[in-house]
Amino acid sequence: MESEFALTPARPQPRAEIAALSNVAHGAFDFGELERMGLRLDEIIDFSVNSNPFGPSPRLSEVLRSIVPDRYPDRECLALRRALAAQRQCSIDCVLVGNGAAELIWLVALAWLNPQRCALIIGPTFGEYARAAQMMGAAVRVWQAGPQRDFQIDMAEIEHLLAQDRPQVVFWCNPNNPTGVFIPDQVLYDLAGRHPATLFVIDQAYRRFVFDQPESLMAADALPPNALILRSMTKDYALAGLRLGYAIGRGEIIQALAAVQPPWSVNTAAQAAGLAALQDEAHLSRALERLALARRELMRDLLQAGLAARPSSTHFFLVEVGDAARFRRVLLQAGAQVRDCASFGLPAWARIATRRPEENKRLVEAVWRLWQT
Ligand SMILES: Cc1ncc(COP(=O)(O)O)c(C=O)c1O
Structure with missing residues (x-):
């Protein structure tokens, strides 16, 4: 008797969902592109990533020197989870550490x-939510905010969609990348409370950068049972080359994520760097103060150079530039990389992340020069 698996085609093929997946564009350097353009990495200032531009804690270099590279990392990230649980006033069963917040989205x-389930995405937003959902063959519904209302989110419409579609998961980036729109934490937790059948994945990758609404580091136990918070230590502690993120939620949710996580996905250097970062919160606080100031100055200087930043609650913001691909290319040649927002469905917009004051000046000068060409 022929096996039920015998119907496979002559050549091995990936699942149909995988063949249909499209690439997601991201900020940060495209090493191949720089090579093709004959540009050197150290000649470009990167305004296309939204990380803390003041760098990691100075303690990091010492910590990295003590890493033992030939020993496997702690699979459970125990020390780091303990430190995070102490900070978030919860049990370590409510914390999962990931190889960046991106890994947690995929988990x-x-x-x-x-394929029988549906994910709702509040757009325009980070592309990995849709890609991860499509990879699983899930239906993806997107509610899209637009420039006519400064990308504000219509909460009544979302409430309606949640009730109508009853999605298994909603991915909500707060504050949102790329728009910088922020919904007060409690408003989202209340919304989650009204829709208990949906898992609310609240991606707070940039929450520390909402300058005028410092977070309370609310106890995890106070979260609604269907809420999962994602954090990117990559961003606030400036660890992009190491990759580090964590999730906070009820034990059952964390257990399900841990069950599908590849072993040892968080390397030893990242775990040690995360611990060191948590022990030097003062470094982050100083960086955030400087960043808030730098952002105000950058927005003012760009406005004088003819670029009006859209309102944003955080250090990155959108500017309308006409042809964003050209804008990006010309600035890149002048030594400043910004994010072309075409992949967010916004081909006339660029996203700019505030950097250190002296770097911001170089961007503003490049924009002035651009208008003269
Ligand atoms: C909204 C959002 N979530 C998650 C990530 C990924 O974070 P990490 O670098 O920690 O994987 C990014 C990175 O750009 C992001 O913009």
């Missing part, structure tokens, strides 16, 4: 989504 999709 959510793996554990929660399949």
Whole structure:
């Protein structure tokens, strides 16, 4: 008797969902592109990533020197989870550490989504939510904010969609990348409370950068049972080359994510760097103060150079530039990389992240020069 698996085609093929996946554009350097353009990495200032531009804690270099590279990392990230649990006033069963917040997004999709389920995405936003959901064959609904209302989110419409579609998962980036729109934490937690059948994945990758609404580091136990908070230590502690993120939620949710996480995905250097970062919160606080000031100055100087930043609650913001691909290319040649927002469905917009004051000046000068060409 022929096996039920015998119908496979003559050549090995990936699943149909995988063939249909499209690439997601990201900020940060495209090493191949720089090579093709004959540009050197150290000649370019990167305004296309939204990380803390003041760099990691000075303690990091010493910590990295003590790493033992030939020993496997702690699979459970115990020390770091303990430190995070102490900070968030919860049990370590409510914390999962990931290889960047990006890994955690993929774990959510793996554990929660399949072709019979639906994910709701509040757009325009980070592309990995849709890609991870599509990878699992889930239906993807997107509610899209637009420039006519400064990308504000219509909460009544979202409430309606949640009730109508009853998605298994909603991905909500707060504050949102790329728009900088921020919904007060409690408003989202209340919304989650009214829709208990949906897992609310609240991606707070940039929460520390909402300058005028410092967070309370609310106790995890106070979260609604269907809420999962994602954090990117990559961003606030400036660890992009190491990759580090964590999730906070009820034990059952964390367990499901841990069940699908590849072993040892968080390397030893990242775990040690995360611990060192948590022990030097003063470094981050100083950086955030300087960044808030730098952002105000950059917005003012860009306005004088003819670029009006859209309102944003955080250090990155959108500017309308006409042809964003050209704008990016010309600035890149002048030594400043910004994010072309075409992949967010916004081909006339660029996203700019505030950097150190002296770097911001170089961007503003490049914009002045651009208008003269
Ligand atoms: C909204 C959002 N979430 C998650 C990530 C990924 O974070 P990490 O670098 O920690 O994987 C990014 C990175 O750009 C992001 O913009």
